Amino acid sequence: MRPTVIKSCTVEAFDVLLPAPFKTAKAERTEARNVVVSLELAGGARGIGEVAPAPHVTGEDQEGTLRALRSHIPRLIGSDAARWRMISASFQEAHPRAHSARAGLESALLDAWCRHLGAPLYQLFGGGSAEVVSDVTVPIVPPADAAGVARAAAAKGFRDLKIKVGLGGEDFERVVAVAGAAPGARLRLDGNQGLTPEEAVSLFARVSAEGISVALFEQPVRRDDLAGMRFVRERVSAPVAADESVITPQDAWRVLQAGAADVINIKLMKAGVLGALEIVGLCRAAGVGLMLGCMLETRLGISVAAHLAAGLGAFAFLDLDGYILTGDARVTGGFEAIGNRLVLSESAPGHGAVISEA
Numbered sequence: 220m221r222p223t224v225i226k227s228c229t230v231e232a233f234d235v236l237l238p239a240p241f242k243t244a245k246a247e248r249t250e251a252r253n254v255v256v257s258l259e260l261a262g263g264a265r266g267i268g269e270v271a272p273a274p275h276v277t278g279e280d281q282e283g284t285l286r287a288l289r290s291h292i293p294r295l296i297g298s299d300a301a302r303w304r305m306i307s308a309s310f311q312e313a314h315p316r317a318h319s320a321r322a323g324l325e326s327a328l329l330d331a332w333c334r335h336l337g338a339p340l341y342q343l344f345g346g347g348s349a350e351v352v353s354d355v356t357v358p359i360v361p362p363a364d365a366a367g368v369a370r371a372a373a374a375k376g377f378r379d380l381k382i383k384v385g386l387g388g389e390d391f392e393r394v395v396a397v398a399g400a401a402p403g404a405r406l407r408l409d410g411n412q413g414l415t416p417e418e419a420v421s422l423f424a425r426v427s428a429e430g431i432s433v434a435l436f437e438q439p440v441r442r443d444d445l446a447g448m449r450f451v452r453e454r455v456s457a458p459v460a461a462d463e464s465v466i467t468p469q470d471a472w473r474v475l476q477a478g479a480a481d482v483i484n485i486k487l488m489k490a491g492v493l494g495a496l497e498i499v500g501l502c503r504a505a506g507v508g509l510m511l512g513c514m515l516e517t518r519l520g521i522s523v524a525a526h527l528a529a530g531l532g533a534f535a536f537l538d539l540d541g542y543i544l545t546g547d548a549r550v551t552g553g554f555e556a557i558g559n560r561l562v563l564s565e566s567a568p569g570h571g572a573v574i575s576e577a
């Protein structure tokens with residue numbers, strides 16, 4: 220038997236209680252109900268991957284993810300992990316809507332295969348660099364609390380702060396509070412579909428009139444309102460990013476055709492690894508910018524995203540703070556967090572993350 224043939228596979232729930240509630244315009248989360256896929260190859264190499272389903276974005280949840288992945292185990296056993304692209308395609312054919320489940324499976328396959336080869340995952344993606352720089356997200360909280368989050372992040376060395384807006388009320392005051400608490404930080408706004416096109420333009424104008432510069436305005440309006448995205452894009456001076464509007468490469472193509480975004484925010488939990496690579500190709504060809512974001516992945520899922528970002532060197536904006544938002548101590552390795560940098564090992568094989576206690 221070839222050493223890269225899959226010998227065993229388990230799929231388990233991985234529940235994470237968040238250190239603080241995470242509130243956006245579309246959801247409030249107090250826990251991440253994730254899933255971990257574990258594979259063992261005939262030659263002894265093991266791989267693990269994480270699924271962080273976001274029901275309000277892809278419609279997936281923990282139960283459905285467990286069901287989809289477990290039902291696929293008989294087809295995985297005996298498959299060659301070196302054919303990971305084909306395995307991913309076969310899972311997608313069987314479960315076309317299990318986007319984040321597929322990402323977890325691809326992560327485990329690539330981890331196992333790279334560990335077998337003895338190669339760090341980022342080198343598989345091109346080996347562009349062994350480190351990346353991320354932002355930190357300020358959720359929807361009262362302005363004084365937002366200032367506290369911003370001050371703490373700036374003290375840790377973060378230079379990019381992403382502020383959640385889109386619930387009306389104190390959006391403007393929250394942005395002003397963050398700007399005051401972290402002078403010199405580059406600010407990104409994320410509406411999470413919560414604004415009308417007119418509200419988005421008006422919020423941006425108020426913030427600009429305050430002398431606050433915005434580096435990116437993410438998904439101000441509803442995901443299916445591409446004309447509204449374009450309306451905002453034509454009226455604000457910051458680049459507009461599509462997040463929820465783009466789950467699959469087909470969505471990315473529609474956004475590009477509609478001229479609806481300057482930047483596309485790719486997430487492994489939306490597009491999977493293969494879908495992410497396809498969207499990267501589309502955006503590069505179209506001259507549209509790239510962002511890599513995350514859902515509520517722990518350090519395990521964030522490690523895979525960090526390897527992808529570092530290996531490709533293609534992303535102008537990184538939002539890989541899931542490891543902070545989940546704060547789970549059971550997962551170690553993957554990268555060293557130094558200030559705002561995620562530094563990968565140049566020798567540890569795979570993504571390098573391990574679960575020390577299940």
Ligand SMILES: [Mg+2]
Nearest residue numbers: 409437438462
């Ligand atoms: Mg977003």
